Amino acid sequence: MQKVAVVGVGETKFSGPQTKTEVELFAEAAMEAITESNLTPQDIKALFIGNALGDIEEGQGMIASYIAENIGCRYVPANRYEGACASASMAVRDAFMWVASGYYDIVIAGGVERAATMGTGLATRTFAMFSDARYEYPSGVTFPAVFAMLTHLYADTYKIPLQKLREQMAKVTMQSYKHGAINPKAQFFGKNADITMEKILGSFVVCTPLTLHDCCPFSDGAAAVVLASEDIAKKLTKKPVYITGIGQASNGPLGNQNDYLPRIRAREISSQQAYKMAGVKPDDVDLCELHDCFSIASLIAAESLGFFEYGTAGEAWENSQADIGGKVAINPSGGLKSKGHPIGATGAGQVYEIVKQMRGEVEPGRQVLDAKIGLTDTLGGDGGTLVNMVLERGWK
Amino acid sequence: MEQKLYFKDYNEALKQNKLLGLKCRQCKAITVPPKMACRQCGSTDMDVIEVKTDGKIKTFTTVFVGAEGRESEVPYILVIVELEEGPWLMGNLEGVDPKTATMELIGKKVKMGNKVFAGDKYSAGESARPIFSLAG
Ligand SMILES: [Zn+2]
Numbered sequence: 001m002q003k004v005a006v007v008g009v010g011e012t013k014f015s016g017p018q019t020k021t022e023v024e025l026f027a028e029a030a031m032e033a034i035t036e037s038n039l040t041p042q043d044i045k046a047l048f049i050g051n052a053l054g055d056i057e058e059g060q061g062m063i064a065s066y067i068a069e070n071i072g073c074r075y076v077p078a079n080r081y082e083g084a085c086a087s088a089s090m091a092v093r094d095a096f097m098w099v100a101s102g103y104y105d106i107v108i109a110g111g112v113e114r115a116a117t118m119g120t121g122l123a124t125r126t127f128a129m130f131s132d133a134r135y136e137y138p139s140g141v142t143f144p145a146v147f148a149m150l151t152h153l154y155a156d157t158y159k160i161p162l163q164k165l166r167e168q169m170a171k172v173t174m175q176s177y178k179h180g181a182i183n184p185k186a187q188f189f190g191k192n193a194d195i196t197m198e199k200i201l202g203s204f205v206v207c208t209p210l211t212l213h214d215c216c217p218f219s220d221g222a223a224a225v226v227l228a229s230e231d232i233a234k235k236l237t238k239k240p241v242y243i244t245g246i247g248q249a250s251n252g253p254l255g256n257q258n259d260y261l262p263r264i265r266a267r268e269i270s271s272q273q274a275y276k277m278a279g280v281k282p283d284d285v286d287l288c289e290l291h292d293c294f295s296i297a298s299l300i301a302a303e304s305l306g307f308f309e310y311g312t313a314g315e316a317w318e319n320s321q322a323d324i325g326g327k328v329a330i331n332p333s334g335g336l337k338s339k340g341h342p343i344g345a346t347g348a349g350q351v352y353e354i355v356k357q358m359r360g361e362v363e364p365g366r367q368v369l370d371a372k373i374g375l376t377d378t379l380g381g382d383g384g385t386l387v388n389m390v391l392e393r394g395w396k
Numbered sequence: 397m398e399q400k401l402y403f404k405d406y407n408e409a410l411k412q413n414k415l416l417g418l419k420c421r422q423c424k425a426i427t428v429p430p431k432m433a434c435r436q437c438g439s440t441d442m443d444v445i446e447v448k449t450d451g452k453i454k455t456f457t458t459v460f461v462g463a464e465g466r467e468s469e470v471p472y473i474l475v476i477v478e479l480e481e482g483p484w485l486m487g488n489l490e491g492v493d494p495k496t497a498t499m500e501l502i503g504k505k506v507k508m509g510n511k512v513f514a515g516d517k518y519s520a521g522e523s524a525r526p527i528f529s530l531a532g
Contacts, residue, residue: 120461121463121464121465121467122464124461124462124463124464125463125464125465125466125516125518128463129518133518133519134403134429134523135429135486135523136486137513137519137523138513138523138524138525139474139486139487139488139513139525139526140459140462140463140466140469140472140474140488140513141474141486142459142461142462142463144461145457145459145474148457148459149455149456149457149474149476150455151457152455152456152457152499152502153454153455153476155499156454156455156499156502162499204460205458205460206460206461207457207458207459207460207461207474208457208458208460208497209457210457252431252435253429253486254476254486255476255483255484255485255486256435256483256484258454258478258483258484
């Protein structure tokens with residue numbers, strides 16, 4: 001296997017409803033990534049695009065082919081990946097494997113989504129398509145309802161009074177907003193930095209006990225990364241970021257995950273694969289972009305990734321151990337809850353953030369100093385798809 | 397290879413308040429809802445059984461924001477129930493005011509009935525769903 005580096009990254013602003021098409025959004029991110037890689041579209045051998053709901057958002061299927069032609073990567077293989085909110089990470093992981101195998105030397109991967117454009121009703125319906133359509137949707141399960149039920153289960157399992165847990169979750173939200181407020185690419189840029197716990201706890205209830213501020217927004221946006229083999233990467237950039245570990249796992253409907261809930265077993269398997277391949281431990285990770293679609297999701301993820309003991313992640317947020325300067329810097333981008341969650345693009349956005357952090361190219365107020373090892377964590381559906389990637393700085 | 401129990405038959409039974417499942421001859425685990433392979437060991441060597449519908453609430457939420465087409469159903473209580481024989485089953489809880497549902501529901505014993513979700517343009521037809529109510 002060859003070593004594989006990220007040599008260029010690009011990202012649109014993540015936002016609410018906007019007027020660019022999905023092809024246009026991805027093209028914007030892709031050309032930024034290709035240009036900063038010192039490449040042209042003609043150098044790209046294949047495209048790997050995450051896109052979960054384009055069929056419904058725009059009536060557009062097979063979007064990968066249209067994207068390839070749009071950006072001048074004519075006639076190259078162009079694949080679409082659908083794994084709900086983990087779609088882009090699946091795409092980047094597969095792109096990694098094609099380069100690692102030696103079959104391609106330069107590829108582009110990423111994703112795009114216009115979830116916000118759908119509006120709340122249709123977005124809620126379509127996101128529920130990632131729960132079991134036959135056996136769980138009939139009961140009226142929605143995406144926030146899944147994490148609302150996990151919140152109550154978490155409180156019961158670890159014997160944490162619900163009010164205390166809700167306050168810990170509010171701390172997660174406050175940290176996300178603090179970083180997202182100074183990230184120009186974030187949907188909540190310039191917003192919510194000074195939000196109070198009272199406002200979070202007292203906002204509109206979506207699904208008990210989750211309020212509006214416990215939930216990520218619906219988002220439009222795209223992100224792209226150019227991957228290259230080591231020998232080519234060294235010619236293209238002085239700052240290659242290597243993907244040194246990858247993991248992916250699947251699972252069935254929420255009810256059938258009962259041996260482990262509120263732990264997400266697929267995440268434990270996926271992240272352990274990635275750690276083992278990279279030869280690193282959770283303690284080695286300097287920064288992590290994890291899948292905080294809901295505030296409770298941050299706690300569950302940080303525990304399954306091995307950063308904190310089960311049932312204690314809330315204390316870590318209270319003690320700033322999950323922030324810059326703590327044990328591990330979690331979501332310095334603002335994460336899904338503040339940067340935004342264009343589901344088909346989210347995982348590529350996580351890679352974008354880690355690369356920018358390692359290069360020292362983010363706003364000073366949210367810069368993790370001297371980061372060498374990063375981890376991405378992307379969850380699809382109710383734990384049905386999990387992808388993790390370890391990234392390492394390729395220079396001193 | 398034919399599956400031992402299909403959605404269609406599971407659904408028809410659920411409409412009669414009967415819960416069909418599969419019992420694995422290899423590991424004895426009970427699989428609900430129907431699958432080709434045992435959810436614990438992956439064996440296809442399973443028998444169709446009627447699963448006991450008594451159980452207790454493991455978790456719940458009251459949903460205030462419904463999906464397109466189901467706005468009129470809110471607020472409603474969604475529950476996951478642990479059945480006596482082990483499987484967890486998602487359904488709705490009725491007979492409790494959704495606006496006053498609290499953590500005290502967790503652990504409460506329930507019995508099962510059903511209602512049919514008529515389906516929407518995406519769902520390829522109807523599906524019955526478990527409706528739970530507090531027992532006793
Ligand atoms: Zn078995």
